[in-house]
Amino acid sequence: MSSSDDDADTVSTETRDDISDDDSGVASDVTLGTGGGNEPVFGTDTTIRSQSVIYDDVVIGDRFQTGHGVLVREETEIGDDVLVGTQTVIDGYSTIGSGVSLQSQVYVPSNTTIGDDVFIGPGAVLTNDPFPVRQDVELQGPTIEEHASIGGNATVLPGVTVGRGAFVAAGAVVTKDVPPETLAVGCPATIEPLPDELRGRNQIRDQHEVSDQHEADTE
Numbered sequence: 001m002s003s004s005d006d007d008a009d010t011v012s013t014e015t016r017d018d019i020s021d022d023d024s025g026v027a028s029d030v031t032l033g034t035g036g037g038n039e040p041v042f043g044t045d046t047t048i049r050s051q052s053v054i055y056d057d058v059v060i061g062d063r064f065q066t067g068h069g070v071l072v073r074e075e076t077e078i079g080d081d082v083l084v085g086t087q088t089v090i091d092g093y094s095t096i097g098s099g100v101s102l103q104s105q106v107y108v109p110s111n112t113t114i115g116d117d118v119f120i121g122p123g124a125v126l127t128n129d130p131f132p133v134r135q136d137v138e139l140q141g142p143t144i145e146e147h148a149s150i151g152g153n154a155t156v157l158p159g160v161t162v163g164r165g166a167f168v169a170a171g172a173v174v175t176k177d178v179p180p181e182t183l184a185v186g187c188p189a190t191i192e193p194l195p196d197e198l199r200g201r202n203q204i205r206d207q208h209e210v211s212d213q214h215e216a217d218t219e
Contacts, residue, residue: 027052035074043080055092067104079116081205094141099205103152112141117202120144121152121170130158145180147201167198 026032027050033039037056045063048054052070060072061080070084073092082096085104090096094108097116102108106120109128114120128141143161150156151170162168163180173187181199183192 030054037074049086061098073110085122097146099202101204109139109141111139113143115144115146115148115164117147117204118144119149119202119204121150121154123153124150125155127155128158148178149198149202165194165199165201167194 040058043062055074067086079098093110094112099117103122128139145164165181169185
């Protein structure tokens with residue numbers, strides 16, 4: 001573990017030991033590395049807030065930020081400029097691209113793939129078991145392609161692909177693939193044309209750049 005205030009400033013890091021040797025990037029009660037594997041590897045400018053746990057065999061890119069109480073399990077790869085909100089769980093054996101925003105209390109199961117510039121709203125649940133405790137089958141999480149958005153409290157069932165630029169409405173239950181640049185809405189979700197105001201790419205990283213520039217201008 002390392003020592004710092006809960007809402008610490010960012011710090012350049014590479015490994016658990018590098019973070020632990022610095023006083024400003026990680027809260028004092030964070031667990032970095034557990035499970036008996038290779039210690040987690042981090043890029044630069046990492047901020048990990050209190051009560052979070054990052055397992056061994058995790059590789060994370062630059063400018064990673066978490067809320068409080070985040071869990072990232074083993075065999076997870078995460079790109080650059082990723083935000084993981086408070087009490088979000090990434091349950092391992094998954095790949096998350098760059099520029100991804102996972103809001104608070106999101107659940108990402110094992111064997112999930114999330115592309116670049118994806119937004120997943122608060123309380124959304126991705127699932128990987130089509131027959132929970134009824135059949136012994138291979139677990140397969142969803143695939144969320146680049147620039148897709150999933151609204152708060154939506155549920156995406158095992159093996160479903162949400163296509164590039166698609167939008168899943170809040171509270172939707174997605175039981176089948178969502179084609180690129182379409183809207184999934186309802187329970188079970190039906191596929192509708194994507195409204196004009198929802199077309200285009202997600203601007204998650206653009207917003208980060210604007211925020212960073214504003215901070216630099218005010219220093």
